[in-house]
Amino acid sequence: DVKVTQSSRYLVKRTGEKVFLECVQDMDHENMFWYRQDPGLGLRLIYFSYDVKMKEKGDIPEGYSVSREKKERFSLILESASTNQTSMYLCASSSHLQGSNQPQHFGDGTRLSIL
Amino acid sequence: GEDVEQSLFLSVREGDSSVINCTYTDSSSTYLYWYKQEPGAGLQLLTYIFSNMDMKQDQRLTVLLNKKDKHLSLRIADTQTGDSAIYFCAEKSGGYQKVTFGTGTKLQVIP
Numbered sequence: 001d002v003k004v005t006q007s008s009r010y011l012v013k014r015t016g017e018k019v020f021l022e023c024v025q026d027m028d029h030e031n032m033f034w035y036r037q038d039p040g041l042g043l044r045l046i047y048f049s050y051d052v053k054m055k056e057k058g059d060i061p062e063g064y065s066v067s068r069e070k071k072e073r074f075s076l077i078l079e080s081a082s083t084n085q086t087s088m089y090l091c092a093s094s095s096h097l098q099g100s101n102q103p104q105h106f107g108d109g110t111r112l113s114i115l
Numbered sequence: 116g117e118d119v120e121q122s123l124f125l126s127v128r129e130g131d132s133s134v135i136n137c138t139y140t141d142s143s144s145t146y147l148y149w150y151k152q153e154p155g156a157g158l159q160l161l162t163y164i165f166s167n168m169d170m171k172q173d174q175r176l177t178v179l180l181n182k183k184d185k186h187l188s189l190r191i192a193d194t195q196t197g198d199s200a201i202y203f204c205a206e207k208s209g210g211y212q213k214v215t216f217g218t219g220t221k222l223q224v225i226p
Contacts, residue, residue: 004157035216040123042203042218043158090157101146101165104214106157 003027006091006107014115019078021110023091030096032074033104034058034066037088049074050096081114088112119217121204126223133191135220137204140185144206147180148214149189152201161189161202191222199224 007022025032031050035043035058045058047066055066063085067075074093078085088111092104118140127133139147145166150158164171164178164187171178177190187206191198204217 040218042119043216045213048213092158101163103146103148103160103163104158105160106150108155108157 004091004093004105004107006089006110008110009108010111010113012113012115013078013081015081015083017078017081019081019112019114021076021078021089021091021112023074023076023093023107024072025074025093025105026072027093027095027105028071029093029105030071031094031104032068033092033094034064034074034076035090035092036060037090037109043090046076083114086112086114119204119206119215121202121217121220123218124221124223126225127194128225129194129196131194133189133194133198133222133224135189135191135202135204135222137187137189137217138185139187139204139206139215139217141206141208141215142185143208144185146207147178147187148203148205148207149176149178150203150205150216152203152219154200158203194222194224196224196226198222 003026005024033048034046049055049068065077090109091107094104095102148163149161175192179188201219203219205214207214
């Protein structure tokens, strides 16, 4: 079974802090994704990466950056946390085989509160 | 851009069938998915359907796809209290495995 592990289930930080959310997958997947989930808005894609050191902006990248130094690890960085970044953050990974069904596999999420 | 819409809430009685509906806009969708999210957890893949199919059945789950109307539905037969969760519809098109998710439908099962 695919295992996607997010380093923290709950995190509380202060406004202005630099925040790191870590995600590790154990299936050698090429693609990794960061989403945030808010009530009534579903999942919104922040950033994704299709290879080591590669990154692409998603739909809501403002205020975030990412790092993919190793294939198995994808980090989301809040450069200067603000209260409107309080949310549930979900990491996912998938294989890169084109033309076939390769669903995304999700971690359990990190509930981040910015005070 | 792509858009996927779902109603936000559905309430059913235990033992009844549940039908969760989804509409999408991207006519080039290749795969459509249903995910389940239990409280405090991530998303778990329930089932998927390829865009050239119109139906797929997997035990208590039936997926129907109307490609002309861009409408997808998930039917859960004999709904149980353990089926209470948020259900997300998602569609994939284009490269890099990017997937667009709906807003999620919260299913409440009344004992």
